[in-house]
Amino acid sequence: MKSNKRKRGEIEAKRRKAEEWRRMQAQRAAEQRRLHEYRIALARGEVAVVTSALAPSNSYSTPDFVLRGTYRPEPFICKDCGVAEVWTPLQQKWWYETAKGDVFMKAVRCRACRTKERARKSAARRVHLEGLARKKPPVS
Numbered sequence: 244m245k246s247n248k249r250k251r252g253e254i255e256a257k258r259r260k261a262e263e264w265r266r267m268q269a270q271r272a273a274e275q276r277r278l279h280e281y282r283i284a285l286a287r288g289e290v291a292v293v294t295s296a297l298a299p300s301n302s303y304s305t306p307d308f309v310l311r312g313t314y315r316p317e318p319f320i321c322k323d324c325g326v327a328e329v330w331t332p333l334q335q336k337w338w339y340e341t342a343k344g345d346v347f348m349k350a351v352r353c354r355a356c357r358t359k360e361r362a363r364k365s366a367a368r369r370v371h372l373e374g375l376a377r378k379k380p381p382v383s
């Protein structure tokens with residue numbers, strides 16, 4: 244005959260096993276839901292994220308596109324001229340995976356303003372370097 248203590252132990256073990264099973268089922272369901280959403284997103288024209296190609300980040304948080312696994316069109320308003328533009332999935336993929344851009348940076352300028360900003364920056368750099376060159380003592 245089993246002791247009460249042993250019976251209680253068996254009941255407790257069964258309860259734990261059932262709990263573990265439920266947790267596993269919930270986990271599997273969540274994974275399947277994610278996979279399902281991922282496939283729908285790809286079918287909608289979103290582009291798969293290759294996490295291994297991303298620049299490493301020191302942040303503890305994870306960007307939305309990494310959690311989701313896809314780049315989706317991101318509408319934004321240009322901070323310089325106020326025009327509405329869409330940052331396309333392929334542009335994002337290029338920025339994050341090829342150019343190794345910061346994973347927490349997003350597009351803020353339209354194409355035209357980006358070109359202008361790039362020209363302004365390179366002009367500023369040239370002026371700065373020319374200034375430095377003037378300060379250097381002449382080489383004799």
Ligand SMILES: [Zn+2]
Pocket residue numbers: 321322323324325326352353354355356357
């Ligand atoms: Zn603009």
